[in-house]
Amino acid sequence: MTTTPAPGVIRKRSDFLAANKGLRVARPGFVLLARPNGLEPDSMRFGITVTKKIGNAVVRNRMKRRFRELLRAELPLHGLAGHDHVLIGRDGGIERDFTQLREELRAALSRAREGKGDPPRRRNPARKGPKR
Known part of the structure; x- marks a missing residue:
């Protein structure tokens, strides 16, 4: 039986911003972002x-x-190899049952593995400020 290494932690802002340009899968408790990290193939x-x-x-x-x-x-079992995964907390996420969150994460990871992300967010035209 091969053991998968424990997932690393993203600490740099630039890595979070890069992940934001990847695949986005929204769930009631969180939003999952997944993007290839360009590191070792199994990291x-x-x-x-x-x-x-x-x-x-x-x-x-x-x-x-x-x-x-x-x-x-869940990541060692169901995560995408060679990818960065970012979870963005949503308002209803704190009240959700842990087993429900686990099932939502598994579903989100399987959608990401299939390449089925949600459509890109529309920008609010009333919002002021520069586009990033």
Whole structure:
């Protein structure tokens, strides 16, 4: 039996921004971003983002701990080899049952493996500021 290495952690902002240009799969509790990382063919990395819109620091940290545990358990089995995976927390994610989150992550990873991402987000024309 071969053991897959534990997934690494994304720490640089540039890697998060690069992942944002990849495949996007939205679920009720989170949004999964997946993009080839250009590293070793079997290397996997993950990152977690939870904005202040979700709640105070206690709520955000709890959500990040849940996502971290979820990713460490599921990525070695179901993750995309040679890809970066980023989970963006959504408002309803903190109340969701852990087994429900696990099933949603598995479904999102299988969609990403098939290349079936969600359509790109439309920009809000009323929003001011430069396009990135």
